[in-house]
Amino acid sequence: MKILEMRELLAARTYACPDRTREDVAAAAASDMLSDVLAMGGAPDVLITGLLNPQVIRTAVLMDARCVVFVRGKVPGPAIVELAEESGVCVLGTDMPMYQVCGVLHAHGLAAAR
Amino acid sequence: MVREYTVYGNDFVRAGEVSGKIKTILKGLGYPPEMIRRAAITTYEAEMNMVIHADGGRVRASFSPEEVVLVFADQGPGIADLNLAMQAGWSTASETARQLGFGGGMGLPNIRRYSDALDIDTKVGTGTTLTITIRPGGRNL
Numbered sequence: 001m002k003i004l005e006m007r008e009l010l011a012a013r014t015y016a017c018p019d020r021t022r023e024d025v026a027a028a029a030a031s032d033m034l035s036d037v038l039a040m041g042g043a044p045d046v047l048i049t050g051l052l053n054p055q056v057i058r059t060a061v062l063m064d065a066r067c068v069v070f071v072r073g074k075v076p077g078p079a080i081v082e083l084a085e086e087s088g089v090c091v092l093g094t095d096m097p098m099y100q101v102c103g104v105l106h107a108h109g110l111a112a113a114r
Numbered sequence: 115m116v117r118e119y120t121v122y123g124n125d126f127v128r129a130g131e132v133s134g135k136i137k138t139i140l141k142g143l144g145y146p147p148e149m150i151r152r153a154a155i156t157t158y159e160a161e162m163n164m165v166i167h168a169d170g171g172r173v174r175a176s177f178s179p180e181e182v183v184l185v186f187a188d189q190g191p192g193i194a195d196l197n198l199a200m201q202a203g204w205s206t207a208s209e210t211a212r213q214l215g216f217g218g219g220m221g222l223p224n225i226r227r228y229s230d231a232l233d234i235d236t237k238v239g240t241g242t243t244l245t246i247t248i249r250p251g252g253r254n255l
Contacts, residue, residue: 034215038155039202039224051215058130059215062137062154064147079127 001025001110003067003090006046009104012069015076016084016091023090025067027113030102034059042113048101050074057083057091066090071098115143115177121161121186123169126214133157136175136184143177146250152228153182153248159221160186160244166211167191168242181230184246192238200226228253 003021007014014021025045031037032051037044037059047065049056052074060068067090070076076084076091084091094101106112117139119132136157140150157173164171168190176183193199200222207217225244226232230252236242 032215033218033220035159035218035220035224038159039220039227041151041155041228043151049215053214054127055130055214055216058134059158062130062133062158064151 001105001108003092005108006067006069006105006110007092009108010069010092010094010096010101012092012094014091015070015093016081017088018090020066020088020090023066025110027111028102028105029063029065029113030098032098037063040113044113046105046110048098048105050098052076052080054079054083056080057087057089060089061087067092069094069101071096071101115139117175117177119173119175121164121170121173121188123165123171124210125165125170126210129162129165129214130158132173133161136173139175139177140182145182149182149248149250149252152253153184155228156225156246156248157184159224160184160246162211162216163221163244164188164190166207166217171241179250181247181249184244184248186244186246187241188243189241192240192242193234193236194238196234196236 028046029044030048070093168188171188174185202223203219205219211217231247233245
């Protein structure tokens with residue numbers, strides 16, 4: 001699935017790196033606990049979270065994720081957007097809650113990261 | 115090749131920078147992606163531990179074709195009960211750390227899980243030194 005399609009499915013807004021929305025993503029991880037994302041140890045292309053701070057972007061970079069989706073209408077502040085732009089991480093934001101985001105994306109073929 | 119870095123305590127904006135620098139070096143040196151991922155996880159957790167618990171510290175990274183050795187040395191409070199600290203979910207982290215998505219008690223367990231060797235030298239009131247070894251072709255994720 002392309003990030004663009006994901007954006008449509010989630011009725012999401014783009015906050016950083018709109019040029020990367022044409023890229024493909026295959027697997028995702030979802031958590032509000034970054035240590036849990038690290039513990040999963042897989043290779044997520046997408047990180048779905050309700051947590052809003054720059055560490056989310058750093059975690060995405062360290063895990064080689066190319067897209068972060070903030071759920072529940074969270075709007076990333078300038079520090080997050082700036083770090084994401086610098087790091088080349090595409091940032092989306094949706095009003096949907098995490099459970100719904102995971103359900104929609106999984107139903108459309110986005111796998112769980114392994 | 116050896117590189118040394120300083121980690122700053124309670125600086126939750128810069129936290130993770132050192133891990134990012136080490137990851138960039140690993141990529142540049144052409145280590146396999148699975149090894150780089152394991153190194154990224156372990157360095158990030160160890161760096162966050164220093165930021166959260168130890169008021170910062172020093173990191174020494176040695177790179178050779180056979181292995182990467184990462185030494186995280188701090189002069190923090192030390193770990194009173196290492197067995198408890200190695201248990202997933204056990205934590206003494208602050209509310210600030212938890213709000214940032216850390217402090218869930220997964221730090222040391224994650225480091226042990228993704229490293230090929232882990233040595234912990236800790237003394238209450240003196241500090242903690244973690245020596246993490248990661249080898250190409252080591253534990254698979």
